[in-house]
Amino acid sequence: MKSTASNSPSNASAAARRRFLQGLxxxxxxxxxxxxxxxxxxxxxxxxxxxxxxxxxxxxxxxTTKCATGCDACVRGCNAEHGINSTGNPDxxxxxxxxxxxxxxxxxxxxxxxxxxxxxxxAPCVDVxxxxxxxxxxxxxxxxNKHTCIGCRYCMMAxxxxxxxxxxxxxxxxxxRAPRGKGTVESCTLCVHRIDASGSQPAEKSAExxxxxxxxxxxxxxxxxxxxTFGDLNDxxxxxxxxxxxxxxxxxxxxxxxxxxxxxxxx
Amino acid sequence: MRFRLPHVMLLLIGLLLMNTVAADNSGPIIPKGKxxxxxxxxxxxxxxxxxxxxxxxxxxxxxxxxxxxxxxxECVDCHVQTDxxxxxIRIDAEGQFCSSCHTYVAAKIDCFGCHxxxxxxxxxxxxxxxxxxxxxxxxxxxxxxAENNSVGDRSSVExxxxxxxxxxxxxxxxxxxxxxxxxxxxxxxxxxxxxxRESVLR
Numbered sequence: 001m002k003s004t005a006s007n008s009p010s011n012a013s014a015a016a017r018r019r020f021l022q023g024l025x026x027x028x029x030x031x032x033x034x035x036x037x038x039x040x041x042x043x044x045x046x047x048x049x050x051x052x053x054x055x056x057x058x059x060x061x062x063x064t065t066k067c068a069t070g071c072d073a074c075v076r077g078c079n080a081e082h083g084i085n086s087t088g089n090p091d092x093x094x095x096x097x098x099x100x101x102x103x104x105x106x107x108x109x110x111x112x113x114x115x116x117x118x119x120x121x122x123a124p125c126v127d128v129x130x131x132x133x134x135x136x137x138x139x140x141x142x143x144x145n146k147h148t149c150i151g152c153r154y155c156m157m158a159x160x161x162x163x164x165x166x167x168x169x170x171x172x173x174x175x176x177r178a179p180r181g182k183g184t185v186e187s188c189t190l191c192v193h194r195i196d197a198s199g200s201q202p203a204e205k206s207a208e209x210x211x212x213x214x215x216x217x218x219x220x221x222x223x224x225x226x227x228x229t230f231g232d233l234n235d236x237x238x239x240x241x242x243x244x245x246x247x248x249x250x251x252x253x254x255x256x257x258x259x260x261x262x263x264x265x266x267x
Numbered sequence: 268m269r270f271r272l273p274h275v276m277l278l279l280i281g282l283l284l285m286n287t288v289a290a291d292n293s294g295p296i297i298p299k300g301k302x303x304x305x306x307x308x309x310x311x312x313x314x315x316x317x318x319x320x321x322x323x324x325x326x327x328x329x330x331x332x333x334x335x336x337x338x339x340x341e342c343v344d345c346h347v348q349t350d351x352x353x354x355x356i357r358i359d360a361e362g363q364f365c366s367s368c369h370t371y372v373a374a375k376i377d378c379f380g381c382h383x384x385x386x387x388x389x390x391x392x393x394x395x396x397x398x399x400x401x402x403x404x405x406x407x408x409x410x411x412x413a414e415n416n417s418v419g420d421r422s423s424v425e426x427x428x429x430x431x432x433x434x435x436x437x438x439x440x441x442x443x444x445x446x447x448x449x450x451x452x453x454x455x456x457x458x459x460x461x462x463x464r465e466s467v468l469r
Contacts, residue, residue: 050330050332051326051330051331051332052330052331135329137329137330137331138330139331143328145328145329146381147324147325147328170380171381174381174382174383175383175387176340176343176382176383176386176387177340177387179381179382179383180381181377181380181381182380184381192331193333195331196331196332196333197333
């Protein structure tokens with residue numbers, strides 16, 4: 001269809017005209033930008049070294065063989081880190097992590113795992129958001145920009161993992177590191193404030209420095225389960241990638257092809 | 268009908284009086300911030316703080332940049348007031364820093380519906396400083412300690428003995444840290460002010 005269309009003469013001339021107009025546009029833009037060329041360049045260099053980049057992709061590996069039934073250390077750790085307290089309505093309380101118990105009906109085998117935002121590469125919540133508030137950071141962390149969230153909850157509908165919560169009631173006594181408030185959607189942030197604080201910028205440095213673990217991983221370790229590994233999925237030598245390969249870890253609903261950033265061993 | 272004119276006169280006189288009263292305390296009463304100066308010139312801050320923090324907001328949330336001086340958390344740290352019991356008062360409470368001018372000009376902000384309006388309690392170990400600031404603070408404390416321990420200085424020996432008897436309370440340490448950090452932030456800021464403003468005002 002495309003090739004036949006561009007073969008016809010009238011289309012060829014239209015394409016030529018488009019090229020010409022594009023050329024004009026570029027010249028115009030160059031003229032406008034002319035006076036600002038120097039500062040713009042100076043800024044570009046600053047931007048290169050600052051801010052998160054696609055060099056890393058942060059993710060989690062959950063070892064379900066180590067995750068203990070009935071244990072909610074990760075949930076408690078997460079709640080403490082982000083100042084998540086019950087508002088007295090358990091039905092609508094925010095849940096960034098929830099513990100799930102699975103039972104295989106044939107074998108009767110039980111397994112337990114934490115479910116949270118899976119930080120998908122192709123995140124459905126990002127696709128459906130009408131304001132762009134649901135977005136993926138350059139380093140793969142899927143977030144809600146609460147400043148532009150209008151509370152429509154499309155993302156909650158779209159998420160196959162039910163990972164997001166809507167805040168129904170006013171919140172008080174927030175922590176400085178975790179602003180939260182009524183009328184917006186929220187979910188696991190992979191503790192971005194910790195990732196950022198551990199000097200992941202300039203981007204080059206973070207390879208040498210160890211990046212701070214998310215609160216859930218820390219709590220799990222403190223509880224001596226060590227079921228949560230955090231790390232860089234882009235680094236083939238990282239502990240997490242090695243462990244994923246070794247254990248043939250899986251994605252929940254791999255059939256959806258979302259390329260999740262959270263993987264589970266022995267699902 | 269006949270009484271209308273005096274009424275209008277009275278009203279006019281009243282309005283005139285109100286005007287003079289308002290002119291007397293011209294402008295809002297703004298609580299003073301901690302430290303010597305703000306993260307940029309005071310004049311500049313008065314006019315541009317809204318753009319600065321909203322710019323910072325996107326830098327932090329979208330690009331993960333957290334070591335910049337225009338962080339909202341920093342504003343709260345420096346501009347929060349304490350009550351008679353040294354308890355911090357919400358910065359958006361009536362008459363407090365972030366509502367003083369806003370009430371006066373009828374501006375309304377919703378930031379503190381989500382953002383903490385008081386600094387985190389002091390026992391919070393994770394103050395969230397940039398790592399560089401942390402290192403600098405460690406170095407500063409180490410240096411100060413060394414100075415205080417210098418042999419032969421009677422006053423410091425004395426003060427050390429005093430310190431051993433009444434160990435410094437956390438609040439004091441925190442204040443020292445904060446003062447130091449303010450200096451650090453300002454130094455970092457003035458070192459790159461031109462470029463930074465460039466990017467802010469872009």
